[in-house]
Amino acid sequence: MDLSPEHVRAFARTLGLDLTGDDLAEVTHRLNGLLDALGPLGELPLDSVEPVPWTPDPEGLR
Amino acid sequence: MDARSRGPPVSASIADDLAFQSAAQLAALVRDKHLSPVELVRLYLDRIDYLDGRLRAYITVCGDRALEAARRAETAVMRGEPLGPLHGVPFAVKDQFDVRGLPTTMGSRILEHAEAMDDATVVARLTAAGGILLGKLNLTEFALGGTVQFPFGQPRNPWNLDHDPGGSSAGSGIAVAAALCAVALGEDTGGSVRSPAAFCGTVGLRPTWGRISRAGCFPLSWSMDAAGPLSRTVEDSALLLGLMAGRDPRDRLTSQRAVPDYRAGLDGEVRGLTVGVIRELTSGEDTDPEMRQPVLEAAQLLDKRGAHVEEISLPLLPHAGAVFMALADSDGAGLHLGWLRRRPGDYDQGTRRRLLTGALLPAAARHQAELARALIRAQVLAALERHQVLLCPTSPRPAPPIAQTAAPITSKAEVAARFFTRRSYTTPASLAGVPALAVPGGFSASGLPLSVQVIGRPFDEATILQVGHAWERATDWHRRRPELRGAR
DSSP states (O other), X not given: OXXXXXXXXXXXXXXXXXXXXHHHHHHHHHHHHHHHHHGGGGGSOGGGOOOOOOOSOGGGOO | OTTXXXXXXXXXXXXXXXXXXXXXXXXXXXXXXXXXXXXXXXXXXXXXXXXXXXXXXXXXXXXXXXXXXXXXXXXXXXXTOOOOTTTTOEEEEETTXXXXXXXXXXXXXXXXXXXXXXXXXXXXXXXXXXXXXXXXXXXXXXXXXXXXXXXXXXXXXXXXXXXXXXXXXXXXHHHHHXXXXXXXEEEOSSSTTHHHHXXXXXXXXXXXXXXXXXXXXXXXXXXXXXXXXXXXXXHHHHHHHHHHBSOBTTBTTSOOOOOOOTTTTOSOOOTTOEEEEEHHHHTSTTSOHHHHHHHHHHHHHHHHXXXXXXXXXXXXXXXXXXXXXXXXXXXXXXXHHHHHHHOGGGSXXXXXXXXXXXXXXXXXXXXXXXXXXXXXXXXXXXXXXXXXXXXEESSSSSOOBHHHHTSOOOSHHHHIIIIIHHHHHXXXXXXXXXXXEEEEEEEOTTSOEEEEEEEEOTTOHHHHHHHHHHHHHHOOGGGXXXXXXXXX
């Protein structure tokens, strides 16, 4: 289910952000688009991922 | 190569010839007393004066300061003093890097007067090597991409002024392609060096995360930000990488690994190299056939020269663009939250809407993106265990018209096409923390640059530079110059 502009405005208020007019309409589209794109990630084997920090050079860092 | 456009003709003016020389060639001319650093700085300042009113590569030009440095450089040459590898060579930096006494605007009115107290480490290192800073370069606001109204002027692609120069290091790509400096510095979080390099027809290098200091560089996403050079030749990128890389006490995340002589290693030898051509990004339906062609030609060339080339599948990579935006944009939103509350009207509308979206992303979705990043990284690193380099296009298509990139978003369906698909070509290297090089790959039928991307193992910039150099030697794309019609 898509977020409505009213949902987005309410979320924004919890962060102290005031969304109105064209900003509200476009941010709603952007947020729904991003959530749609992230949706299929739920089908990946994310449970197998160990949530550990990673760097290309763990020994090379102080 | 014959099937594609031959590209615009090469200009013949002597001043142009000098301006378009590589940094390595210019340094040699200065060192051998064939070229005065003062004349060279004047040449670039004249070109900026003549061309940049339309191209808008620069935000700040420090002409007096550059001429003063050039006079000192000339005196050092005449006195026979020891000279650095970049002695007398004019360079410019994205206005994301601090230069003492100048504002670091980040392409935003919010920081228009934010004067830096010290040089970024990379600026200090290039200056210590003899480089002369010409000025600070335009960028999409706060290095995010998607700026609609550029506060310091609309940057334009030198190959066609109606087209996007790429971002976020837009000015760096323009300045190198139009010879408004010898070399430039950009910053690449999700492709911000490689995209302008691809759209403007230059070389662009994103080094391994942690290879180059970010001290004095305004951040976007701490786990992906990486400074990198844009240049007209692969040799120049190797030269700059060698000068900038290495441990910096001011950036705790720089690696202590020794820095090789990247330039000395460029001998064109690729025999025995293992190369994987990424199917999803090269042959997928999102990739314009014109962008695919130079990648296939590069693969053929490497095969002929004795490399072992095969097509490989990395099925998670098409998710990379969305995963990247979930992470980088929410990182950015965290940095900007105070200004978003207090000064929302001082942002460009494209920047503001992108940051607001990042701010409102649910934590669970961000967490899922973090886990997906780990899977993407594992897939890239596993491929790089089997192959020393991976090839794919730097972008799915050539530079789009500026009007297309500035249009408002009117549906959620537009979001994927506008933002995620193209980012899936550059963000796999960013998410994995590995180095990647964009090298010129010819021109589209409409005369816009094409680009080949070479991705390498962590800290093995030497091999991707070697591959890029071999391709560059077999082609003449890097010698083409934009006619700059409409800019003069």
